[in-house]
Amino acid sequence: MSDEGFLMNLPSHIIVEILSSLPAITVINCKLVCKKWLSLISTPEFAKLHLFKSNPVLGVFQHKPGGGEVCRLFEFDHHGIHSDPVFKFEVSVSLCISHGATGCVGSINGLVCLRNFGHEYDALYICNPITREYVNLPFLDRAFENPSQVTYGFGLSTISGKYKVVRIFHEGANDPTTGAWLSISRSECHVHTLGTNSWRDIRDVPFGYSCRSVGPFFNGNLHWVIQDLEGSELISCFDVQKESFHPFPPPFPGERHKRSLHSLGVVAGCLCLCDNTSDSEIVLWVMKEYGVKKSWIREFIISKVPDFAGPAYEMVYALKFFENGDILLTLEDHCLFFYRNQSKTLQKVEAGPNYTIQTMLYVPSFVSVKDFVLTENVRVF
């Protein structure tokens, strides 16, 4: 029985099973093997299967000295991050952005929502760095006055399968020392469904949102830590399918805090709140059962002194829990650092020039923007 005989007739679905287990860059290499493989890789079915198996990588956005941003993507291993990026995405150059600063609103299924802070208007993009496709979202016809706070969220309506971007905008008065809202004169919320050509006005927007807050998407909802006008902190939850807000149980009692140093994220399949309010420790709360207040557990307490010259007035974001108990975190927009479980210390990740960074967890995929937007509106870089 010739070994080569059966190999030359490997059924297509077996080839797809194998190729979908590969990291994205290797899949692209495999496009060159033969035409059959190229056509197998180019189907939405392949993209779906590959996405299912794809493991998240760390995306680090960095502002470049000459202007613009670059995003480097790093693979994880059991103990940390690979030192060399698996690939580099020139954000500003690829999207033809020539001014302002560009940050990440969120990432789902390999699609990334980017926000460019322009002069008077924000410009928003949805792109897939692997397929190199992107689309400009329509402008929202609104100039921002001072003081104003705009925050965005990127979500997926799990029932309809539509991707949506949410924009929340407030005008009002802030306390100059604490940043807390004193009064809000106007609140607006708009939602854009990817593939349509406009933003829809959603009337009911409760509370005050900080424009620096990132709203993680989880379980069909977007979540933000917000304040009411008494200064109490709450979590607001936006149902992406129903397009409505409702309160969400926080781990902390609704006390008045001087500064909001709570960040939300999704780690190890749970909603996670990272509390950096204390001078001596960082507390990580994990919501073991989504939506159940009692399931918030103080999972990790990281002592800040004496090793780490405190991230005292900054937000800390939790990114990943490793098997050995280590934790990867981001300090505001400065740097990445590890909590090393064995030594119980904090260790900064040296990553080159210390230009402002932003991090995201990114799942490489071949999901095509053209599946959601008319081909003529999709650009390729």
Add this chain to the structure above:
Amino acid sequence: MSSPEEKTLILKSSDNEEFLVKESVAVQCITIKNLVEDGCDLDAIPLLNVDSKNLAWIIEFMEKYADSTSTDAEKKDFDTEFVKKPFNDVLGLILAANYLNFPALMDVMCDACANEMKLWSVEQVREKFHIQNDYTEEEEKAVRAENFWAFE
């Protein structure tokens, strides 16, 4: 009088070798599970597309995975050793896992295959899979150009 867990099946490979396997272990292969549930009353279940070499390995894998006392760490160590086979055998097991509809084995073997492929050049992939390059020089250049960033 044997309880269902103790029932033993005879699996017959394509080269007519017979293997005794507990039913509770063998039904990890959905193909076998369906045959049993449909009331197959043959003395031995013929597996026409699986030879004895592959069937022996598959049974080894099934028994490890059916063992409730083995921990996740132990299974991982087992997998690491199990996949250390020549590439043609890895592909052979993938085909057998597909035929028998055995998802756990399929996942482990596809991952192993993928791990090897990560390190190969395009030419090596072609060689290992015995694939003829059917691109013309221009066509190959065009695909390379479109994806230049991944080849850097």
